[in-house]
Amino acid sequence: xxxxxxxxxxxxxxxxxxxxxxxxxxxxPYVTAEPLPSNILEWHYVVEGxxxxxxxxxxxxxxxxxxxxxxxxxxxxxxxxPSGRFKTNTRLCLSISDFHPDTWNPAWSVATILTGxxxxxxxxxxxxxxxxxxxxxxxxxxxxxxxxxxxDKVFTELFPExxxxxxxxxxxxxxxxxxxxxxxxxxxxSERDASTNDSRKQNPDAAQMSALTNLLVVVGxxxxxxxxxxxxxxxxxxxx
Amino acid sequence: MFSDIKAGDTTPTHNHSSVRDWIVGDAxxxxxxxxxxxxxxxxxxxxxxxxxxxINQDELIxxxxxxxxxxxxxxxxxxxxxxxxxxxxQEYSNDPVYSGKVKTLLPKYCNVRRxxxxxxxxxxxxxxxxxxxxxxxxxxxxxFKKYLEGSKEELFEMGFPKFTTEDFHDMFMEVVSDLEGxxxxxxxxxxxxxxxxxxxxxxxxxxxxxxxxxxxxxxFSFFIEGGRTVEEFCKQEVEPMYRECDHLHIVALTAAVGxxxxxxxxxxxxxxxxASHDFPEDSTPVIHLLYRxxxxxxLYNKA
Numbered sequence: 001x002x003x004x005x006x007x008x009x010x011x012x013x014x015x016x017x018x019x020x021x022x023x024x025x026x027x028x029p030y031v032t033a034e035p036l037p038s039n040i041l042e043w044h045y046v047v048e049g050x051x052x053x054x055x056x057x058x059x060x061x062x063x064x065x066x067x068x069x070x071x072x073x074x075x076x077x078x079x080x081x082p083s084g085r086f087k088t089n090t091r092l093c094l095s096i097s098d099f100h101p102d103t104w105n106p107a108w109s110v111a112t113i114l115t116g117x118x119x120x121x122x123x124x125x126x127x128x129x130x131x132x133x134x135x136x137x138x139x140x141x142x143x144x145x146x147x148x149x150x151x152d153k154v155f156t157e158l159f160p161e162x163x164x165x166x167x168x169x170x171x172x173x174x175x176x177x178x179x180x181x182x183x184x185x186x187x188x189x190s191e192r193d194a195s196t197n198d199s200r201k202q203n204p205d206a207a208q209m210s211a212l213t214n215l216l217v218v219v220g221x222x223x224x225x226x227x228x229x230x231x232x233x234x235x236x237x238x239x240x
Numbered sequence: 241m242f243s244d245i246k247a248g249d250t251t252p253t254h255n256h257s258s259v260r261d262w263i264v265g266d267a268x269x270x271x272x273x274x275x276x277x278x279x280x281x282x283x284x285x286x287x288x289x290x291x292x293x294x295i296n297q298d299e300l301i302x303x304x305x306x307x308x309x310x311x312x313x314x315x316x317x318x319x320x321x322x323x324x325x326x327x328x329x330q331e332y333s334n335d336p337v338y339s340g341k342v343k344t345l346l347p348k349y350c351n352v353r354r355x356x357x358x359x360x361x362x363x364x365x366x367x368x369x370x371x372x373x374x375x376x377x378x379x380x381x382x383x384f385k386k387y388l389e390g391s392k393e394e395l396f397e398m399g400f401p402k403f404t405t406e407d408f409h410d411m412f413m414e415v416v417s418d419l420e421g422x423x424x425x426x427x428x429x430x431x432x433x434x435x436x437x438x439x440x441x442x443x444x445x446x447x448x449x450x451x452x453x454x455x456x457x458x459x460f461s462f463f464i465e466g467g468r469t470v471e472e473f474c475k476q477e478v479e480p481m482y483r484e485c486d487h488l489h490i491v492a493l494t495a496a497v498g499x500x501x502x503x504x505x506x507x508x509x510x511x512x513x514x515a516s517h518d519f520p521e522d523s524t525p526v527i528h529l530l531y532r533x534x535x536x537x538x539l540y541n542k543a
């Protein structure tokens with residue numbers, strides 16, 4: 001049958017190619033996506049943890065599996081890197097995923113899916129395939145995500161630029177550790193102090209946070225003491 | 241989702257004339273369909289009789305729905321061949337109510353073309369019957385093309401995503417342009433039975449319906465059940481594929497495109513005659529559809 005129209009062949013792969021061109025021209029913030037060279041129905045994506053979120057600094061790899069009927073039916077969405085938000089290698093139940101074919105809108109595109117996924121990741125609302133963890137755990141996982149992804153062959157092949165960025169980050173991290181260890185050997189008291197706490201060493205953010213908390217407690221106490229003194233003195237003035 | 245084949249004869253009768261009554265009737269259809277689906281799911285042989293928390297129930301239902309959809313797809317063309325209306329009579333030879341009613345159709349109508357019951361039947365029936373009409377009425381095809389051209393900007397203004405909307409629009413334009421040149425009923429049949437093309441046309445009509453409903457939200461909000469806004473209704477009942485068309489959809493589509501449709505309601509309603517309704521009211525219908533609870537086919541009148 002020669003019904004196939006010139007540039008619109010109306011197949012999933014034709015539409016996915018159009019989606020790909022579109023996403024290259026107009027990228028989704030924080031997300032990179034690439035189809036497998038051997039199968040355009042399987043796309044892999046990487047979410048870079050946005051600033052000021054517990055995912056900051058992390059790289060989250062996952063995949064979208066499209067049905068032959070795309071865009072008339074939605075894809076399945078999987079997360080591969082542990083994030084503390086989603087179970088790994090489990091189909092996620094989102095309004096944009098194949099758990100809800102009856103709310104899927106064919107006018108949505110890969111960009112819509114990835115934007116929806118990111119915003120759902122940043123929320124806390126539960127769904128099938130989501131898990132609950134503390135922000136602290138999420139931050140730890142974000143640190144671990146770097147080396148986790150480098151072990152994944154599909155990841156390193158599809159995302160060479162991100163892989164390089166991760167390698168650079170890890171090298172930098174290692175260098176910092178080495179310098180710290182060296183400083184420790186030289187008996188630098190301040191460095192020694194910082195490295196006595198294991199969790200602080202692993203997570204500089206947490207160390208900063210607890211220093212800040214300590215400071216706030218001291219300041220708060222000072223203000224309190226000052227207020228008490230002020231009230232006592234005013235009271236005694238009144239009495240006098 | 242595949243309510244076309246499930247909504248049985250228990251659906252309420254359609255002997256009403258005001259739009260509001262139609263809506264009430266349809267809400268029952270939807271409700272019935274949902275119950276039916278749950279019921280079917282419970283009877284499914286793949287589903288254990290006792291609740292098992294380790295098994296994802298949604299998955300099972302989904303798998304079953306998919307299986308039903310595959311069967312329908314394998315067994316029914318999106319737009320079937322031109323059949324004599326007597327085939328419909330034969331279908332109901334053991335059913336006095338239905339066969340009596342089909343007999344009253346015989347003086348007016350001669351043929352029926354069956355559509356695939358996948359929730360898009362009204363829209364596919366509309367597209368086919370209308371394009372077929374346009375083949376014989378070239379001025380109407382020209383008018384429709386002009387309407388289509390302008391509709392894209394309207395959809396953008398309503399906030400539909402540009403890239404995908406354009407894609408669906410362009411496909412429709414290509415089909416119409418193609419028919420302008422070498423248009424024939426065979427060609428329309430081929431286009432409407434080509435999966436990719438046919439589905440693209442269906443989606444575009446869904447966007448047009450959604451846009452019309454949202455543009456006139458103040459009016460249509462009175463007819464929407466379940467405390468939903470017009471926008472929510474469009475997101476849930478209009479824009480997704482395989483959602484059945486009810487009276488609101490038909491009112492909106494016929495008003496937006498400016499095409500008259502007559503629906504003949506074949507059901508267990510009172511009276512020996514088949515109730516009919518024209519959309520928009522007082523219009524001259526150019527398309528005739530046969531409604532049986534949950535499903536639409538195309539009718540051909542004798543004139």
